[in-house]
Amino acid sequence: MNAYPPILSSLIRKLSSLPGLGEKSATRIAMYLLKAPGGEAESLAENIRQLRDNIRSCSICFHFTDEPVCAICGDPARNIGEVCVVETTADLLAIEQSGAFKGRYHVLQGVLAPLDGVGPEQIRIKELFSRLGSEKISEIIIATNPSSEGEATAHYLLQILKDSPVRITRIAYGIPMGGDLKYTDRITLERALKGRQAF
Numbered sequence: 001m002n003a004y005p006p007i008l009s010s011l012i013r014k015l016s017s018l019p020g021l022g023e024k025s026a027t028r029i030a031m032y033l034l035k036a037p038g039g040e041a042e043s044l045a046e047n048i049r050q051l052r053d054n055i056r057s058c059s060i061c062f063h064f065t066d067e068p069v070c071a072i073c074g075d076p077a078r079n080i081g082e083v084c085v086v087e088t089t090a091d092l093l094a095i096e097q098s099g100a101f102k103g104r105y106h107v108l109q110g111v112l113a114p115l116d117g118v119g120p121e122q123i124r125i126k127e128l129f130s131r132l133g134s135e136k137i138s139e140i141i142i143a144t145n146p147s148s149e150g151e152a153t154a155h156y157l158l159q160i161l162k163d164s165p166v167r168i169t170r171i172a173y174g175i176p177m178g179g180d181l182k183y184t185d186r187i188t189l190e191r192a193l194k195g196r197q198a199f
């Protein structure tokens with residue numbers, strides 16, 4: 001990489017530090033930007049600058065927005081009684097794309113990971129708690145991921161919320177569509193059986 005002018009190698013280094021980009025792709029993108037027509041590189045740079053200046057967390061649910069309140073929280077058609085707790089905005093968007101949920105969300109912006117120094121204070125747990133006092137919430141659906149951190153976070157939430165009058169539920173786990181029982185891991189099968197429902 002030393003053969004490149006310093007500005008170019010600096011850009012390649014920065015691009016390759018982005019998630020999902022290796023040095024090869026970073027070099028390809030840098031070369032493309034160098035020759036990109038019609039102000040494309042300038043407009044990308046401007047877009048990144050605007051992103052940092054204008055995108056913030058929704059003051060209610062902590063989803064990303066360029067307004068004080070996000071489009072979901074501001075939508076009067078959403079069911080304000082149901083709040084789905086997710087780890088990240090990416091998880092929120094995945095649930096939104098399913099079209100299966102019409103309530104509102106609470107984005108924790110992380111999961112409990114004591115070994116990495118992430119405790120309850122580092123994620124948006126107290127904000128969830130204060131929503132219980134200010135909104136007419138009847139059900140909290142915990143949709144953290146089925147990872148060890150996601151599970152630990154779900155159990156922590158259950159502990160601190162169990163004395164509140166709201167109904168606390170956890171999303172079900174089971175066999176994925178197109179899956180095969182004989183190739184399904186033991187824990188997933190166990191959960192699928194425990195979470196069985198009447199037809």
Ligand SMILES: [Zn+2]
Pocket residue numbers: 058059060061062063069070071072073074
């Ligand atoms: Zn919101």
